[in-house]
Amino acid sequence: MKDKKANKNNKKNEKIKGSSVINENIIGDEKEIKQDNKDKKDSKKSGSDGKKREPRKRGKLSWDKLDNTATLFPVIATQEMSNVYRIAVNLNEEVDEEILEEAVHRVVEQIPLFGMRLREGVFWYYFEENNKPLPRVMEETQVPGAYINKTRNNQYMFRVTYYKCRINLEVFHALTDGFGGSIFLKEIVYQYLRLKHPEDLKDEKDKISSGIFLDSEDSYVKNFKKNKKYKKYKSSKAVTLEGEKFVNGKLGVMHGFMKFSEVRAASKKRGLTINQYIVGMFVYAVYKEYLNSSASKYPISCCVPVNLRPYYDSHTLKNFFAMVSADFQPDDREYTCDEVLNIVKENLEEKITKKNLDDILSYNVSNEKNMLLRIIPITVKKFALRRVYGASTHATTATITNIGNFKLKEPYEKYVENFYCILSMSKGQNMKGAVLSYNGILNINFSSCLTDTSIQKRFFKLIEQDGVEIAVETNGVYYE
Amino acid sequence: MNRCENCNIYIYDDTEICPLCHSILADVSEDEKERVIETYGDEAPYPDVTEGIKRVNFAMRLLLFIFILTEVAAVIVNLLTTPKFLWCLLSLVGLAYIFLFLRHWIKHDSGYSAKIGFQIFMSMVLMVIINVVIGKPYWSLEWCLPGMIILGDVLVFIFMLLYRENWFSYILLLVLMVICSVILWVLFALGFIKSIILLIICSAISGVFLLVVAIFKDREVKRELKRRFHV
Incomplete structure (x- = not known):
């Protein structure tokens, strides 16, 4: 039975590899999926996993080093600080589990980075090709961004779940950043829709989109320049948002939807970019609601991850970002919204420059380049990294990331309603924000482990007062 | 869907209270609801x-x-x-x-090999602690530790057979068993271990096992060690 199934999968994989196969085959594939579903029901009864991936030659598994940033994530990841982010898509129709599973299977075969597992070497972690079956696509049963237990996930570093019309992709940050995650999710959506609507999308090629780079270089190392003036990450304390927390690891999620054009007009009116406007409003909301417009011993420090790809002409699917922060330290006088926005603007303008990003990148890579540090056993490295990370956890108040504008290919657009992004919590950061836009709608997603929503309330109110209409949706935990 | 007149925003959630300001929400007409859904998309609820x-x-x-x-x-x-x-x-x-x-x-x-390695090591520590509490003779060193090494070898062998595609993942564990055997020989030289029978058996099993793998599967072993020891 197992052999039969493996043969069938191999045949299917051969089909995928013959990339000239067009969608005429999809209808046939759908029949095949139905047959697979029957098999799967049998396997469900026996409790076995999903489809087995194409078997490789023993011992010839490919492997790869982790990128510079990824080294940290496996060391600091815990149940409470998962370092997992979620990018989700809401379709216009309910999700079909079997078809989604098949779509994931096909896309993973074509984007090798997602078929890797994390292994621990004597000196460093590394990625190794994973020949275990892909984890089952299941209905959502955990909080967004929950820890990915690799043993229970067949060692894969991503998880695909669904709920009603929404498909959730959750990725362990060691694997890739939001850029890589969004490419992967879009391809899953394309593949899913091709399988679900073979007649409508019969002109679409049944393979991943042309123009996608499967480059998995370590762009940090590639663009490293020896520099005497390294830009160190700051470790001085910042305001920490404290308050009553949700119990049992629950996470509060709040999505704010608004028209992109209205937000752009509001930010333009204040002479800011959309990023500066959102970060500035958040900092001002913290100042008003958390500090009650009073002076603070520590600054409000909002971390902003910057996608480095455009600055270094990189197309890597691995992590390639740097953190800069917008800092505002209020003194005794009361600041107006415009004043805070200008401080944030100046901060970000000063820090998001090629020169500064060069310095940050050089600092990040310099330790990795140090031979003495490299030959320290991983157990010692883990201990040291945890201490260093622990010392810097209170240097940030919150993180706000903008993963950009999601654009789908025209034939698929009508099936997709919205995209979402949710960040999991980090030590010292009890609130995070993620921004993205799709189809003219800007979606600002706040995730927080605090029960209090006054910062979000102030944030949305400030934007609404600038003439932006807002619709809000939560994950329901604020009503319990 | 309702509307918070205080915050001046629409709330998708099935609730009567605003999640932001906790005021009672106002109803929204069907036309308005339709317009909001058309503009911003339909609700996407979360499971409990x-x-x-x-x-x-x-x-x-x-x-x-x-x-x-x-x-x-x-x-x-x-x-x-x-x-x-x-x-x-x-x-x-x-x-x-x-x-x-x-x-x-x-x-x-962590993976099975790491878990097995950790558990074998912890079991050894447990045996030694129990032995120290009870006092001499050092039965834990003479019998339990070599026994755990043999058990480790057997488990590695079983796991290599079970997961043949990834059998080389367990090489490091095998190396660990050999290192443990060497440590026991050091303890023997220092006089902590008197009986040599089980020590010889466990060392022979670990040594021969590693030798067989290293000689007959040298390429895979090299690849695995290259991955594991990359600097």
Whole structure:
């Protein structure tokens, strides 16, 4: 039975590899999926996993080093600080589990980075090709961004779940950043829709989109320049948002939807970019609601991850970002919204420059380049990294990331309603924000482990007062 | 969908209270609702996922509670019956080991080889602690530790057979068994171990096992060691 199934999968994989196969085959594939579903029901009864991936030659598994940033994530990841982010898509129709599973299977075969597992070497972690079956696509049963237990996930570093019309992709940050995650999710959506609507999308090629780079270089190392003036990450304390927390690891999620054009007009009116406007409003909301417009011993420090790809002409699917922060330290006088926005603007303008990003990148890579540090056993490295990370956890108040504008290919657009992004919590950061836009709608997603929503309330109110209409949706935990 | 007149925003959630300002929400006409959905998309609700979290936490807490009660009972019985011999320390070490063992297997997500290696090492430590509490002779060094090494070799062999596609993942564990055997020989040289029989058997098994793998599967071993030891 197992052999039969493996043969069938191999045949299917051969089909995928013959990339000239067009969608005429999809209808046939759908029949095949139905047959697979029957098999799967049998396997469900026996409790076995999903489809087995194409078997490789023993011992010839490919492997790869982790990128510079990824080294940290496996060391600091815990149940409470998962370092997992979620990018989700809401379709216009309910999700079909079997078809989604098949779509994931096909896309993973074509984007090798997602078929890797994390292994621990004597000196460093590394990625190794994973020949275990892909984890089952299941209905959502955990909080967004929950820890990915690799043993229970067949060692894969991503998880695909669904709920009603929404498909959730959750990725362990060691694997890739939001850029890589969004490419992967879009391809899953394309593949899913091709399988679900073979007649409508019969002109679409049944393979991943042309123009996608499967480059998995370590762009940090590639663009490293020896520099005497390294830009160190700051470790001085910042305001920490404290308050009553949700119990049992629950996470509060709040999505704010608004028209992109209205937000752009509001930010333009204040002479800011959309990023500066959102970060500035958040900092001002913290100042008003958390500090009650009073002076603070520590600054409000909002971390902003910057996608480095455009600055270094990189197309890597691995992590390639740097953190800069917008800092505002209020003194005794009361600041107006415009004043805070200008401080944030100046901060970000000063820090998001090629020169500064060069310095940050050089600092990040310099330790990795140090031979003495490299030959320290991983157990010692883990201990040291945890201490260093622990010392810097209170240097940030919150993180706000903008993963950009999601654009789908025209034939698929009508099936997709919205995209979402949710960040999991980090030590010292009890609130995070993620921004993205799709189809003219800007979606600002706040995730927080605090029960209090006054910062979000102030944030949305400030934007609404600038003439932006807002619709809000939560994950329901604020009503319990 | 409702509208908060205080915040001046639309709320998709099925609720009467604003999640932001906690004021009572106003109804929205069907036309307005349709317009908002057309503009911003339909709601995308989340499932209630708290039950799963509660169950796991409850099971671990229940186990901890039972273990603490058992140990308290053991201390009382020990002090009342044989106060000169503190066997309750042994039960404490044993219970702590079982709890940490379960916690490690349930919560830790390292691979099987790492888990096996860790458990074998911890079992060795447990045996030595029990031995130290009870006192000489060093039966843990003479019998238990070599026994654990043989058990480790057997487990590595079984896992290599079971997961033939990834058999080389267990090479490092095999190397660890050989290192443990060498350490036992050092202890033998220092006079801590008197009986040599089991020591010879465990060293022979580990050594021959590693030698066979290294000679007949040299390419795979090289590849695995290159990956594992990359700097």
